[in-house]
Amino acid sequence: MESGKVIQETPKIQINRSKVKQKEAIIGWLFLLPEMIGLALLYVFPLIFSLILSFSQWNLLGGLSGIEFVGLDNFKQMFQDEKVLIAIKNNLQFTFMVVPISMAISLVLAVVIHSNVYLQSYFKVAFFIPYISSIIAVGAVWRALYHPSAGPINQFLMSIGIADPPKWLADTSASLLAIIIITIWTLIGYVVVIYIAGLSNIPPSLYEAASIDGASNFQKFYKITLPLLGPTHMFLAITLLIGSFKVFDLIAFLTDGGPINSSTVLVYLIYEEGFQKYNMGYASALSWLLFAIVSVLTFLTWKVQNNKMFN
Amino acid sequence: MNFAKLDKLKLVNTIVLGMISIFFLVPLIWMLSTSFKYESDVLVYPIEWIPTSINVVNNFKAVWMADIPFYLFYYNSIKLAGIMTLFTILISSMAAFSFSMLHFKGKNLVFFLMITLMIIPEQSTLVPRFILIRWLGLYNTHEALILMGMFSIYFTFLIRQYMISIEHDYMEAAKIDGANYFTIYWKIILPLCKPILATVGIIKFIWTWNDYQNPLIFLLDRKLYPITMGIQLFQDDYADNYAVIMMASVSAIIPLVLVFIILQKRVINGISLGGVKG
Amino acid sequence: MKRLNSLMVLLVAMFVFLTIAGCSGGDEESNAGSGDGGDGTNDGEVVTIKWYNWDNDVMGATTQKYIEEFEKENPNIKVESVPLVPGDSLASLQNLDILLSSGEEVDVISFPNADSLYQRAELGALASLNDFYEEEGIDPTEVYYVNPSVGDDYYGIQFNATTNFVLLNKDALDEAGLEVPKIGWTWDDFAEYAEKLTVEKDGKKMHGAYFHSWSLYMNPIAQTLMKHPFLFEDGTTNFSDPSFKKMFEMRKELEEKGYAKSYSDVLGAELGYRSEFFNESAAMLLTGSWMIGEAGDTEINPHDFTTAFAPVPVLNEGDEFAAFMGGNFLAIGNSSTKKEESYKFARFVSENLSEGRVELPGLKQGDARPVVERIIEGNEELIDVESLMYTLFDEEVNYLDASQVSIGYGRELESILSDGFAKYMLNDESIDEVIDWMIEEATKVIDKNS
Structure with missing residues (x-):
């Protein structure tokens, strides 16, 4: 490019620049x-509206004029409501089983699939199928498998000598576990795929160097694989954590939160209060509780993960 | 010698993992086998993995030729998932283009606010969204689900992250030319973003396909039901006739699985891209 | 440029879509607001009223006949049937609530029971019928068995009557050498029958009895022989009645001895009561008059045995037998601008005994036998007609008066009952603790609402 031309054009560009x-x-x-329109309509407006509703008592049937402000009543009621405590407890139990277990199983599977196995793509597909299968169709299958007296699972358990197997969906101490098992089963494929992606970002030269130093496979896993997967752990932990707090479909389809609230969770309570009993005010207050818990947990995970990475 | 040893390990791994994978797929194998059976054979133990007497035709008829035939649920699911996926890609990529390629005041603030909104669980706005949809007169319409399903902060964020990595030279050149931004977006940037758009499309499609909560709350007419709600209907109607219910589940699951097997590279790459980038 | 155009088309399409979405809502509202201009009176103009129900195909045929006959008599009124969720009354009610809350004009509504009607009446969604009754000059208590009312206002017109009875597999009874039971048989007799009817047949086990997951089956006595399913007439909870303890214990005993399917199976596998009875997995089934039409129908329920009928057992020998009468009710929406026409139609349906009717009428006067005969027409072969007629119409069959208590929170009490039942059946908690817990919880709910 000729220098003269550039000089000549400079003023023109400046004029253009402000116009541009x-x-x-x-x-x-x-x-x-x-x-923006969508977010305003579907996020911002509902958020404000639900905040207003959470301080009021409103039965949907009463129409808008039926909104009655009750101050903090909903929140007071919430902390005395035994069901809410059970739901939070169930939510926590669900999360602290689903997230670590699915991550641990998947990590092992991913490491094996990624490094040292024939038929790699078959395995990726096989473990992934439950994840893309419609959760309700899958739920229907598991309901049959869980049949308390004649289902395949309990028939099997009885045939190996467990005389009194859990009654699964009809068992107050096993219904949540039943849902947890299905959830982990559907999640594993997804987590495996994410871990494999994380693994392929680790340069092979690191392993080669470690081999030369005489590191064992376990040492390699512990010293190289685990720490270098840091961002992946972080991503999965947060995603699964948030996701697990939103569990609803399987519970609504299989147990309706029962028996005796043994499998109810916050989102199910919101559904029950809001869309079955039409207590929109109380349901909104519960929504804000859900929001608060998810925010705190997300923040904590982020904090913990950050600390780990710096140390 | 080293070579042979390594291979042996690999073989063992494959066999062990193969067994795990079959165990893992047992529920789906049971589903498939049950859908071929007579109801009276379903809960027989030990399980007849290969049915001795076959009733697949009647089961199939019960599902596909019911009062509301199954293909209607299929049609609804494909329609909903298809439209929502297209709109999501379009709207999110437009916003992402603006966030990543264009410079103007206020952009960063909007982006920051948007990211903050991302933490809100969808379910906490369920109640007001429900009221909103009713006000709009959209209760019990597909439009309600589509309207709610076509905006996504998460996908905007994913696409933006990808676009940022694209060289900005095109933009600079185009600006100097006074070129049309729409042309740049449509003809240059979008084609460059194909991988991430495919990812977004695939994830969005699967999510919508499997959604149960929104149809449950916002749809009333059975003729509008997607597959997830269709299965619910069969469960209600057939209660403990597992052979028919399993046929319904097979009908819901198998086609999607076949599509997945054909597109597996795309899907898996897509999912992992979402993970790494996010 | 071509590509660009397609983008613009897409964008335009999107905004058109959004606008349509926005406008269609507005349209609907304005429609509802302006109504059809028919303010009750009609001067030759045709008025259309809508009847919201949960008709499936079978019920829809009845509805169609009612409407045809009504329109013939009243050429100025057209009736449109709107089945909300076919075959599912509970889901239909939920959807009805949404319509009511969005200010939609709702003319005639079917309710599956009085409780669900109270709930809506208390929230002001339904219109009082007193003025209409007065104008017509009738006293509803003389016309219908049950007249749901809140305070002094009547809200529901009984158009179907439902009573409960026990279905029995007659072939199995004969094989076991048992008689079809008569009025006055007790639940202890029932348990004995269940034991004798439990047999192994062709490698398949038939249980003596099946109890569904509904609260009706948890304590049948409260549901069938008391005026209100959850309350005594003084407004306190009836969970303290000894029948609860007795029936809970009986259920567990039957289950433990294998005479009835376990509650966990019923719950966990979502069993269906129709298939349990007609597939011969159970020989006895407590159910209600809505099953009369289905009992001999081999198309809906393929089976080849004869079904007999027996009245609901009583608690103790010698107890007087008076059965609870429930029913379906028609109510008129408060938002309706065509209340008079709606009332006319509801009354017409309730008094119609013609061809179309497949359920018992709620009328005190008149003979329902022909109705029953017509309902079972063509299916007599697999129905023990004698015991059916005896169960429904014998002189000794008395019906309870309507309860004087009406509550809108029946659902909360019902969930206490089912939770208490689950605590006892599934978790093996002690019966006395469970009953105490139920009384305590129910009292809390009652106090909160009064």
């Missing part, structure tokens, strides 16, 4: 517009 800037801003907002 203006145009760019307009265009920029235009491109954002659809998303």
Whole structure:
């Protein structure tokens, strides 16, 4: 490019630049517009509305004029409501079983599939199938498997000498476990795939170097694989954590939160209060409780993971 | 010698993992086998993995030629998932384009606010969204589900992360030319983003396909039901006739699995891209 | 450029879609607001009223006949049937609530029972019928068995009557050498029957009895022989009645001895009561008059045995027999601008005994026998008609008066009952503790609501 030409053009570009800037801003907002409208309509407005509702008592049937402000009553009621405590306890139990167990099983599977196995793509597919299968169709299958007296699972357990196997979906001490098992089963494929992606980002040269130093497979796993998967652990932990707090489909389909609330969770309570009993105010207050818990847990995971990575 | 030893380990791994994978798929194998059986043979123990007497035709008829035939649920699911996926890709990629390629005041603030909104669990806004949908007169319509399903902060975020890694030269050149931003977006940037768009499309499609909560709350007419709700209907109607219910489950699961097997590389790469980038 | 165009088309399409989405809502509202201009009176103009129900195909045929006959008599009124969720009354009610809450004009509504009607009446969603009754000059208590009312206001017109009875597999009874039971048989007799009817047949076990997961089956006595399923007439909980303890214990005993399927199976596998009885997995089934039409119908329920009928057992020998009468009710929405026409139609349906009717009427006067005969027409072969007629119409069959208590929180009490039952059946908690817990919880709910 000739230098003269550049000099000549400089002023023109400057004029253009402010015009361009203006145009760019307009265009920029235009491109954002659809998303903005959607978010305002479906996130911001509902958020504000549910905040208002959470301080009021409103039965949907009464119409808008039936909204009655009750201050903090809903929140007071919430902390005395035995069902809410059970739901939170169930939620925590669910999360602290689903997240670590599915991550641990999947990590082992991923390491084996990634490094040292024939038929790699078969395994990826096989473990992934439950994840893409419709959760309700899968739930229907498991309901039959869980049949208390004649189902395959309990027939098997009895045939190996367990005389009194759990009654699964009809058992107050096993219904949540039954849901947890199905959830882990469907999640494993997804977590395996994410771990494999994480594993392929680790440079093979590290393992080679470790081999030369005489490191055992276990040492390699512990010293190289685990720490270098840090961001992947982090991603999975947060995603699964948030996801597990939103569990609803299987519970609504299989147990309705029962028997005797043994498998109820926060989202199910919101559904029950809001859409079956029409206590919209109370349901909104519960929604904010859910929001608060998820935010705190997300923050904590993030904090813990960050600390680990720095140490 | 080393070579042979390594191979042996690999073989052992494969066999062990193979056994685990079959154990893992047992529920689905049981489903498939049950869908061929007479009801009276279903809960026989030990399990007849290969049915001795076959009733698959009647089971199939019960599912596919019911009062509301199964293909209607299929049609609804495909329609809903298809439209939502397209709209999501379009809307999210437009926003992502703006966030990553264009420079203007206020952009970063909006982005920050958007990311904050991402923490809100969908279910905490269920009640007001329900009221909103009713006000709009969209209760019991597919439009309600589509409207709620076409905006996604998560996907906007994913696409933006990808676009940021694209070289900005195109933009600079285009700006100087005074070129049309829409042309750049549509003809240059979108084609470059194909991998992430495929990812978003696949994840969104699977999520919508498997959604149960929104149809449960926002749909009333059985003719509008997607597959998930269709299965629920069979469960209610056939109660403990497992052969028919399993046929319904097979009908819901198998086609998607076949599509997945054909597109497996795409799907798996897509899912892992979402994971790593996110 | 072509590509660009397609983008623009997509964008435009999207906004059109959004606008349509927004507008269609507005349209609907304005429609509802302006109504059809028919303010009750009609001067030659045709008025259309909507009847919200949960008709499936079979019930829909009846509905259609009612409507045809009504329209013939009243050419100025057209009736449109709107089945909300076919075959599912509970889901239909939920959807009805959504319609009511969105201000939609709702004319005539079917309710499956009085409790669900009270709930909506208390929230002001239904119109009082007193003025209409007065105008017509009738006293509803003389016309219908059950007249749901809140305070002094009547809200429901009984158009179907439901009573409970026990279905028995007659072939199995004959094989066991048992008689079809008569009025006055007790639940102890029932348990004895269950024991004798439990047999192994062709490698398949037939249990003596089946109890479904509904609260009706948890304590049948409260549901069939008391005026209100959850309350005494003084408004306190009836969970303290000794029948609860007795029936809970009986259920467990039958289950433990293998004479009835376990509650955990019923719950965990979501068993269906129709298939349990008609597939001969159980020989006795407590159920209600809605099953009359199905009993001999081999198309809906393929089977080849004869079904007999018996009245609900009583608690102790010598107890007087008076059965609870429930029913389906028609109510008129408060939002309706065509209340008069709606009332006319509801009354018409309730008094219609013609061809179409497949359920018992709620009328005190008149003979329902022909109705029953028509309902079972063509299916007599597999129905023990004699015991059916005896169970429904014998002189000794008395019905309880309507309860004086009406509550809108029956559902909460029902969930206490089912939780208490599950505590006892599934968790083996002691019966006395469970009953105490139920009384305590129910009292809390009652106090909160009064």
